[in-house]
Amino acid sequence: MNKIILKNKMRLVTGLILFGFFFPKTQAQNIKLIPQPQELISSEAEFSLKNSQDLWVNSSKHNDFALKQLKDELSEQMGISSELVKSPKKASIILYALDDNPDSKIKKYLPNSEKLQEIGEQGYWLKIEKDQIKLIANTEKGLFYGVQTLRQLIQTAKNKSLPALEITDWPALEYRGWMDDISRGPIPTLEFTKDAIRKLSEYKLNFLNLYTEHTLRNEKFADIAPLDSFTPEEINELEEFAAKYHVVLIGNQQAFGHMEEILNNPFYDEIADNKWNLNPGSPATYEFLDEYLGDAAQAYDHPFFNIGADETDGLGSGKAKALVDSLGMEAVYAMHINKLDEILKKHGKRTMMWGDIAVNHQEIIDRLPKDLIILSWGYDPRDSFDKAILPFKESGFDFMVAPGVRSWSEIYPNLDVAVKNIANYVRDGKEYGSMGMINTAWDDDGETLFNANWHGIVWGAEMAWNPIESQEEARAKEERASRLSAFNKGFDKLFFEMPDDQSIMQSLNKFRELRQIPVFGSMTNASVWGSIFDFYPKEEVEKVATTNKNMLKQATALAQELKEKAKLAGAEKIAIEVARNAAERAAFAAKKNLFILDLQKAHANPEAVSKERIKETRNKLFKELHHLKMDYINIWKAENREYWLAENLNKYDETARELLDLETHVFIDAGQALRPGEMEIRLSTLYPDTEIRYTTNGGEPTKESELYDGSLSITKNAEVKAKAFKDGQEGQISAKYFNVHKALGAKPQIKGRVSTANPAYAAGGPGGLTDGLKGSEDFGDGRWQGYAGQDIEVVLDLKTKTEINEISADFFQRLISWILLPESVEFYVSNNGKNFKKVAVAQNPIDPQDQGLIIENFSSGELKEKARYIKVLVKSMGPLPEWHTGAGKSSFIFLDEIIVK
Incomplete structure (x- = not known):
């Protein structure tokens, strides 16, 4: 007999142990469980499933649903009928939950009291012997989770036999959930949400959070939510449905920042500070929230309620300026949270909130209600999340950790980043006593489909039930790799129902190879929708051609591979179709980029490229784009309502119009x-x-x-x-x-390499710094130049000795996007282009920790110089500082037009 204890000191090699080192090899190949159990003992014996199985279950109706799931699994998977018997002695399968009054006739079948105490409220004990299966739990909930494990064993059984084993299992975290963004793009249908609840309960997740800004209907404020938003009645229907699966819905309503969809409505202008934030200085704000937030709270049964309150960009930059100037941002923020908490307490709710503002301004923490539940979030693959968690732990707050599936704004989720982010965040959360995990799926650009997120969401279920334990990163990396290998095999079999000799995960992992190809924009949606008339910097043309040919080849091959594997999957073909569509979009982006290079050549030299060839390529792209659009409509409708689909289809239409405008574009x-x-x-x-x-x-x-x-x-x-x-x-x-100024049209010489994260960050190449075009509040508008992890030196030749009264440039800061203002900007002049004289230094006047969107002008101040050459030296802040969630990674500098007066 082999004992596998998947916890404490043995946890380092969990995946290796569970999937082949201690099991007999033939059994190990059949054992695929998600999530991995905490303890498992195996033997050489097997339990043979007969054509008919006798089941005994304690008589409580509470267990009927789990019993039905098991009977259906035996019938549908194995063709085995099952009958209830009156005595456990006659049963081949025993199900028992102790909270339904222990029965004397079952006592001899129970594990020892130590095991019953160990499994707690949500755990279970499963013993499969040669002639009998016993599944025991303290509660109905634990019995349900034990049935999910037994169902997975049945799903992967060979020759109608199950391995003899003993599992003692319980969750590491009490709350294990996922958050779906229903406000910035897709709103899932009621049926899809029910199906998601059903699927994810099979992996032992137990709550759902629907991120809401303006998408919960309220008839008192009928002009806020889109007509096909969720209604309170639908929330109640979901709660009733989810209860059978031991899943609860936790309410969610943004109530501070991220309010732009509501505040864009002129009838709510009175409660706006700026376009994002509510105004904490207006009584009308709290009159509104008393009803709007109060009604949202009443729509949900669960006592927890998430008020958001993250990323309050530019708080006090509008109508609340006087209040913030008087009291300070930290005091105003804390005041608002306390008022929101008072509103929710009237409805019997306990407030949850995102922790980013408080962790970056820790003087806020002591002013918050002590019964808050803080959601500590961050989506980068950090070695440790201690600094994001400890401020709340040390202040005595209950908290949950909130990693993410890293799908937003991506053609396909970044699985590598998500795996490490989720594993390490949950590990550190458990270490410091987290109540639970809320795994996030955001929709920042509105294009992301939930059917692309399953791997990250189910990996979150794996980690929240049974986290990795290694703290030192080299060992943690080994442990993650071991667990991930076992998980992916289980995911292939349990989620996609793939044949044993086939793997969807091997194909999905090839998106990693696409992401490593250094094209502008890599695997972001922005790379698909960039204008065909935005040309590349001349010095990048050769690299752009090489990398996009590589991308086209690999993405096309991956799309075909996924198309073929979809035919083999026994379940969730739609998730494979979404991945196939993503690969096709990556291939289309590469084709479009190569087409741009042809246009660029033709624009520079009308004889360089055949006009007929250009039209032929345009026509092929146009046809392919239409196919992608129709395909996207179909996979969208498989999960979502109509809301926001038109916004996404406009991107296809705008690109089509550009292609049609080829002959007449100016x-x-x-x-x-x-x-x-x-x-x-x-x-x-x-x-x-x-x-x-x-x-x-x-x-x-x-x-x-x-x-x-x-x-x-x-x-x-x-x-x-x-x-x-x-x-x-x-x-x-x-x-x-x-914008006209004295350096307009001067050709800059730049020491520094523009970021390739997004084609727009090149801003047309070096000339983008003196072309008279100024950037907007969108740093991806193609007017800002972005540089990662480096100082920048720009030299301008004005061609003639020129009177210079001022030199300046605008810079951008947005912490959440890793963009920081420079540490300083130095200004120099010269008459020969070799010997430069420093004439001014502009230091950064802004606190690097200031939240929000900040555009700051760095100026030399008044000058009285005559010179032909100007040099601007931009000093980077270096790696992101320790207090930042991306600590140690390269920060970005974004600069705009260099203006000479």
Whole structure:
């Protein structure tokens, strides 16, 4: 007999032990369990499933559902009928929950009292012997989880036999759940949500949190939620359905930041601080919340309720400025949380909130209600999450840990990041006494499908029930790898029902290889939707061609591989179809990038690329894009309501319009500086004999507007709009707003490599720093240049000795996106381009820990210099500091136009 204790000192090699080292080899190949049990003892014997099995269960109706699940599993999986008998002596399978009054006739079948105490409320004891199966739990809930384990053993049984074994099992964390974002894109249908509850309960998760900003219907505020949002009645229906599966719904309603969908409505302007945050300085805010938040609380039965309160970007930048200036951000934040807590207490709720603001401003912590449940969150693959947890642990708060499946804004989830993030966060949470885990699935750009998230969500179930234990990262890495290998084999068999010689996970792991190809944007959705008319920096063209050819080849092969494997899966084919669609989108993005290179060549030299070849490629891309759109509609509708689908389809349509506009698209480019303060503007199309009409006063160009004859320059700020006319066809309007200054059009020499995380971060290449185009509040708008983990040196040649009164540039900060303002900016001048004189230094005036979206101008101040050359030296803050959730990783610098006055 072999004993496997999957806990404490033996935990380091759990996966290796469970899946082959202590088991007889033939049995080990058949044992696939998710999550892994805490203790397991095996032997060489087997229990043979006969064509009919006699079951005995204590008579409580509470156990009827678990019994039905087991009977259905025997019938559907094995073709075995089962009958209830009156005596355990006559039963081949015994199910018993002790909380239904222990029966004297079952006592001899029970484990010892020590085991019963060890398994607790949610655990179970399962013993499979040669002639009998005994499943014992203290509660109905524990019995349910034991049945899930027994069902998995039946699902993977060979020749109608189960391995003889003894499992003593219980969860490491009391609360084990997942959070689905239903506010920034897809809203799942009621039926899909029920199906998700059913599936995830099989892996012993026990709560669901629906992240809500504006998507719970409230007839008192009927102008807030979309018409196909969740209703309180649907929440109640879900609660009733989920109860059978021992899953609860925990309420969720953002009540501080992330309120833009509500505050965009002019009728709620009075309660807005800025476009994201509620105004804590207005009594109207609390009148609104008393009803709106109160009604949301009443829609849920469970006593816990999540108020969000994360990422309160720019608190006090609007109507609450006077209050924040007077009391301080920390005091105002804490005051608001206390008021929200008072509202929820009136409805018998215990407040949960995200912990990011408090952990970064720890003076808030002592001002919060002591019965709060803090959700400590972070989604990066850190070696340790101690610093994200300890401030709350040491202050005496109950807390849960909140890792994530890393699917948001991605073509397909980053499985590697999610695996480490979830495993290490849950491990550290357990170490410090976490109540539970809430595994998050966000929808930041609205495109993510839940059917892409199953691996991360079920891996979260694995870790929350039985976490890894190694603290030292080298050993933790080995333990994760061992557990993951066993998990993936089980996931193939239990989730996808794949044949023994086939693996979906081997294919899904190939997304890792795609992600490692260094294309701009890598595997982000942004790489699919970038404009075909945004060209690459010249110095990157060769690399872009090589990497995208590689991406096209590998992504196309993976899509075909997944298409074939979907035919072999016995279940969850839709999840494979979602992955196949992701691979096809990655291939399309690569084809589009190669097409952009052709356009770029043709734009630079009309004879470089055949115009017919360009049209032929365009037509193929257009057809493929339409296929992708139709495919996306089908996989969307398999899980979601109509809301937000049109927003996503607009991305396909906008790209299609660009492809159709190929002959008549007008390129508006900053040309050469004719002299300081005057810049040439170039208008062009790819095809000859195309008429271009333009305006510089913001008006829309028509057939009667100024005809471009090859000569156009500006000497003051202007919005240039242009439209092309060819063979009776009118093109789309192109527009750019130029800021005029003395360095306009100067060609920068830059020491520093622009980030390849997103094509937009190149901002058109070096010239993007002096093209007169300023960035917006969206750092991915193609106007900001992004650099990771480095200082930046920019030298400008003004061509002639020029009077210089000021040099400045804008910089961006957003902590959640790892973007920090520079430590300092140094300004130099020179007349020969070799010997530079430092004329000013601008230090960073902003606290690096300030939350929100910050755009700060770094200026030399007033100067009285005459020089031909200017040098700007930007000093990075270096790696993200210890207090940041991404500590040790490279921070980003984002800078905008360098302006010389």
